[in-house]
Amino acid sequence: MFTKDGESTLWGQFFLQEKRFQHSQHVARWPCALEDAAATLCDAAPVKVLLFRKVTHLQTLLSRRARHEKLEEAIQDALQVHRYWNDTYGRFILDCVANHDGLPPRIQSWYVVLAGHWHLAGLLLADMVEAVDKAQMGREAHRLFRQSSRLIWKLRKQNAYAVANLGRCSSPHVDSSFPKGPEFHFAVNKGALLTEPWTVVLIRSFGKAGYILLDSISSDGQRGQSNVEKDVSSSEAEIQCGFCIRALWYLGRKSDMAYLVATALSNALKNKIKIRNAAAPPPLTKTFSAPDTEQSDTEFLGQYLSPNLLDDETFAFSFSPVSG
Structure with a gap:
């Protein structure tokens, strides 16, 4: 169940402000200590859930044929969360992809699962924004701006290619370092995505x-x-x-x-x-x-x-x- 719109927006804003304060204290980049990498991934998980919440809220408004002001506000709230993730955790995830086989197996598994969920939320956000624009239920000026800036195209391209890169590096392969770790059962230790x-x-x-x-x-x-x-x-x-x-x-x-x-x-x-x-x-x-x-x-x-x-x-x- 969703809370009232005002409470939901307030909760989201407070949550991101708190995260920004924490992020300003330390920015993890790989290579780093295992504890720092784990803390970064743990810190990113609630932001992933928040984006799913925003996307689902946007679809709820769309299904109820809410006023265009509410729809545009929901779109901007979701995009704000998406930008926050990219600015805060995006570089660390790219570091993990680039150095996948050099990561500890636990971190390999954790970031692949987290990023796989996150990018799905980004693709679903593109679908919801497209649905609003196709139905012409938002503000015309905002719709035209999204078309001219190719927002939906950029969301899909960025997230689809990111998911493909996750598949490339996390699928089992001959030189994979993942099976060498003792952390996982033999049934799933061939590749990080199997965990x-x-x-x-x-x-x-x-x-x-x-x-x-x-x-x-x-x-x-x-x-x-x-x-x-x-x-x-x-x-x-x-x-x-x-x-x-x-x-x-x-x-x-x-x-x-x-x-x-x-x-x-x-x-x-x-x-x-x-x-x-x-x-x-x-x-x-x-x-x-x-x-x-x-x-x-x-x-x-x-x-x-x-x-x-x-x-x-x-x-x-x-x-x-x-x-x-």
Whole structure:
């Protein structure tokens, strides 16, 4: 249950002010002491929950067709949390990705799970802002500014590529340092992403990022023409999408849903590459099934990766009222 709007906003502002004060005392960058790294990740976890709270609140307002003032205020509150994370913890997470195999296994597992959740919240925020703008329920001036600044595109690009990088470095590989640590059971010690106890969240994170990257790949080999990626070649998006698929394959060891999402993404990607690489347009015969397969795979992905948080028990967070 959400508190009243005023209490919720006050709680969020007070929370971020307190975090800013703590952050001003120390800024962790890797390499650093294990205790400092753990403290930074522990400090970042509530901010992740706060963003999910803001995104869910925005969807609640949207479903109730709230006034545009309330919607714009909710969008700005969510974006403020997103900016705060990037300014405060973003560099440390990038340090962890760049030095993944040099991190202690405990830190590898912790930051991968935390960042995987965070970037999913960022992708869902982009979906909610897009829904508000498409319905023209916010202020027109703000909507036009978001369009001109390509806000939704930037949110999706930043978070989708960040998730792909998590898949690249945290999936099991030959030279991985993770299995050498004694902290984890042998069933999950092949790679950091396998230690996630709430597997469905990482499935949604890698699946949604992969779907976004897939949507940016043009079948004719030109630059992607979707609302996600227009400035890089399709080949780069293919590589990043492949990292998401690889992560989902490994999560498939724990979850049948991860296997299904990985299969759907892989088939859709292969079909796009097949059509692009074909020397001639595919014959219009009943034996050619690639377009139908791609459609069924993308439809499945679109339905499973729907941004509706209100009907999804995975994100049914329960928040206690703020005592006054």
